Every structure is written in structure tokens, then in C-alpha cells.
Amino acid sequence: MAAPEGQWVLMATGRSPTNIAVIKYWGKRDEALILPVNDSISVTLDPGHLSATTTVAVSPSFPSDRMWLNGKEISLSGGRFQSCLREIRKRACEFEDEKKGIKIKKEDWEKLHVHIASYNNFPTAAGLASSAAGFACLVFTLGKLMNVKEDYGELSSIARQGSGSACRSLYGGFVKWCMGKKDDGSDSLAVQLADETHWNDLVIIIAVVSSKQKETSSTSGMRDTVETSPLLQYRAQTVVPSRVLKMEEAIKNQDFESFAKLTCADSNQFHAVCLDTSPPIFYMNDTSHRIISLVEKWNQSEGTPQVAYTFDAGPNAVLIARNRKTAAVLLQKLLYYFPPQDKDLSR
Ligand SMILES: Nc1ncnc2c1ncn2[C@@H]1O[C@H](COP(=O)(O)OP(=O)(O)OP(=O)(O)O)[C@@H](O)[C@H]1O
Numbered sequence: 010m011a012a013p014e015g016q017w018v019l020m021a022t023g024r025s026p027t028n029i030a031v032i033k034y035w036g037k038r039d040e041a042l043i044l045p046v047n048d049s050i051s052v053t054l055d056p057g058h059l060s061a062t063t064t065v066a067v068s069p070s071f072p073s074d075r076m077w078l079n080g081k082e083i084s085l086s087g088g089r090f091q092s093c094l095r096e097i098r099k100r101a102c103e104f105e106d107e108k109k110g111i112k113i114k115k116e117d118w119e120k121l122h123v124h125i126a127s128y129n130n131f132p133t134a135a136g137l138a139s140s141a142a143g144f145a146c147l148v149f150t151l152g153k154l155m156n157v158k159e160d161y162g163e164l165s166s167i168a169r170q171g172s173g174s175a176c177r178s179l180y181g182g183f184v185k186w187c188m189g190k191k192d193d194g195s196d197s198l199a200v201q202l203a204d205e206t207h208w209n210d211l212v213i214i215i216a217v218v219s220s221k222q223k224e225t226s227s228t229s230g231m232r233d234t235v236e237t238s239p240l241l242q243y244r245a246q247t248v249v250p251s252r253v254l255k256m257e258e259a260i261k262n263q264d265f266e267s268f269a270k271l272t273c274a275d276s277n278q279f280h281a282v283c284l285d286t287s288p289p290i291f292y293m294n295d296t297s298h299r300i301i302s303l304v305e306k307w308n309q310s311e312g313t314p315q316v317a318y319t320f321d322a323g324p325n326a327v328l329i330a331r332n333r334k335t336a337a338v339l340l341q342k343l344l345y346y347f348p349p350q351d352k353d354l355s356r
């Protein structure tokens with residue numbers, strides 16, 4: 010290293026959006042490597058809306074790795090953070106900035122420590138996939154800092170070890186997480202099905218029913234489901250494989266009717282396996298159920314789907330409208346049936 014010991018700081022910043030699964034990931038076949046029991050498909054949101062922004066810094070003057078999430082220091086000792094840091098460090102390459110007098114050899118990265126600061130511009134751990142945006146961003150930004158040359162597929166398999174759904178946030182547009190077959194997880198990674206320009210008409214509206222942290226985390230919820238739900242076997246082995254093929258076709262052909270039916274059915278089956286878990290897991294609440302009824306009745310009365318709904322591990326509704334005109338009508342309906350309360354307006 011050319012600069013005097015401890016005199017320099019090198020930084021990189023990245024931003025990653027969250028993604029919303031339209032065919033859900035729920036259940037692991039390997040807890041440590043985070044390998045799923047089925048493929049899943051998601052749509053990545055616009056980074057301008059729900060995203061994580063992460064800055065990573067490295068300096069010889071840092072005595073240890075540290076991280077701040079939304080301004081509060083959090084521990085990096087957990088296995089998931091450690092896996093991401095280890096896997097990225099393994100792939101780090103030589104870096105040189107002659108002007109600043111910085112030269113980092115490949116082997117130096119193992120000894121250098123990082124400081125990480127990340128902000129989510131939406132509620133953390135509220136079932137809005139903060140872990141997806143967060144770990145995708147962490148891996149991407151560390152890769153940028155450490156001059157990692159791997160492609161996005163390889164980075165996605167590292168992000169997967171932070172949080173399964175994170176592997177899908179490395180790409181924009183429609184993304185498939187291929188479950189893979191190998192025991193070491195090397196073939197469990199994300200591929201882009203279509204980029205963000207492919208189906209421009211769609212509009213996504215997130216109705217935040219509650220921004221409170223959920224009671225059952227996705228990680229522990231899906232562990233209980235794997236251990237106790239007989240329905241999960243049927244879902245993973247029989248239902249999802251054919252649904253994934255149909256969903257790929259629907260996306261390719263921009264076939265909203267098929268897309269909406271598959272999305273709603275898959276969300277409902279995911280919540281059915283949660284209910285089939287012992288003890289049962291309830292992520293949706295009465296408001297979520299009322300939103301489902303509203304959409305189902307509207308779609309029925311139009312004769313063809315106008316809006317698709319999907320709910321992750323929480324009560325918040327993700328509503329996908331076929332176009333802007335439908336999205337405007339949807340907003341009107343939501344405001345009519347769920348008028349804002351005084352406390353919402355004063356926020
Ligand atoms: N910006 C971030 N950078 C790094 N890690 C993050 C970030 N945001 C969240 N996380 C990690 O993700 C955890 C929250 O994940 P959790 O799965 O509980 O909630 P969620 O992702 O919001 O919900 P879900 O995955 O069920 O939709 C945090 O405790 C933290 O470890």
C-alpha cells in the first residue's frame with residue numbers, strides 16, 4: 010500500500026430496490042446456504058421508490074468491520090452478514106488509485122476492515138422485503154468497493170446467503186430465482202426473465218396496512234412451515250413447477266389475465282401454507298382480506314382482471330394494475346373504501 014498506513018479511506022455507494030414475488034419463495038431445503046424448495050419469480054420495483062442505499066468504506070485505520078442500519082449500529086456477527094463478507098472478500102481483486110496513492114493487493118482485502126452504512130427509504134422488517142433490498146445492496150456495493158469482477162448471477166448467489174429473496178434484487182424487471190439442484194448451492198441463483206422496459210404499462214401500488222415490525226419473521230415462519238405443513242410438499246413439488254412455466258409465458262406475452270390469476274392464486278396459496286403450519290401463521294389481517302374482496306369483486310364485474318394482488322409476510326397489499334388508467338381507478342376505490350384517518354393525514 011503506497012499511502013502511509015491509516016491515511017486513506019476508500020468508499021463506494023450503491024442503491025438497490027426491493028422486489029415483490031409473484032410466485033413465492035417459502036421454505037428452505039438448506040438453512041445455512043439458504044437453498045429454497047421451489048423456484049420463485051418476482052418483479053423488481055423502481056429504485057426511486059422502495060430501496061436501500063449503502064455506503065461502504067475501507068481504511069487501514071479501521072480496527073474491525075462495523076455496520077449502521079438507518080443510523081443505528083447493528084452487529085455484523087450473524088452468519089448471514091459473515092457469509093456475504095467472506096464470499097465477497099474471497100473474490101476481491103487488486104485495486105490501485107495512483108493519484109490518491111492507494112494500492113490494495115488481492116491478499117490485502119483479507120486484512121482490511123470495512124465500515125458499512127445503509128438506509129432504507131421504507132419501513133424495515135415490516136414485510137416489505139427490506140432484507141431483499143438490503144443484502145442485494147450490501148453485496149453489490151462491497152463488490153464495487155473490492156473490485157470484484159463476477160457477473161450479476163454470481164453476485165446473486167452471494168446475496169442469497171444474506172437473505173433468499175435478495176438474490177432477485179440484483180436485476181431489474183422480471184426475475185426468476187432458479188432453486189438449483191446442487192448441494193453446494195452454486196446453481197441456486199437469479200436470472201433476468203425480462204428487463205424493466207419490457208412491460209411498461211404495469212403500475213404497482215403498495216397499500217401499507219401496517220408498518221409495524223411483523224411478529225413472525227419470514228425465516229422462522231418458513232422453517233416452521235417446512236417442519237409441519239403437509240400442504241407445502243404439494244405446493245413445492247406439484248403446483249409451483251407448472252405455475253412458474255405459465256408465469257414465464259404470461260410475462261413474455263404481456264398476458265395480464267394469466268399474470269393476474271397466477272399472482273393472486275400464488276399469494277393465496279402461500280398464505281394457505283402459513284395457515285397449514287403448526288402453530289398457524291397469520292400474516293394478513295381483516296384489512297388485507299377486505300382489499301382482496303374489493304379486487305376480486307371488481308375483477309369479476311369487469312369480466313377480466315384489472316388488478317392483481319399479492320401479500321408477503323405481512324398485511325400490506327401489493328397491487329399490480331394493468332395500466333395507469335386502471336391504477337387511477339384503483340386509487341379512487343382504495344380512498345373510498347379505506348378513507349384516511351386523522352392520524353394518517355397528520356403524518
Ligand atoms: N439496508 C439493509 N442493509 C443490510 N441489511 C438489511 C437492510 N435492511 C434490512 N436488513 C436486514 O434484514 C432484516 C429484516 O429482514 P426481515 O426478513 O425480518 O424483514 P423484511 O425483509 O422487511 O420482510 P420480508 O422479507 O418478510 O418481506 C434486518 O434485521 C437486517 O438484518
Ligand SMILES: C[C@@](O)(CCOP(=O)(O)OP(=O)(O)O)CC(=O)O
Nearest residue numbers: 030033034172173174227228321322
Ligand atoms: C414471503 C416472501 O417475501 C419471503 C421472503 O423471505 P426472505 O427472503 O426474507 O427469507 P430468508 O431467506 O430467510 O431471509 C416471499 C418471496 O419474497 O419470495
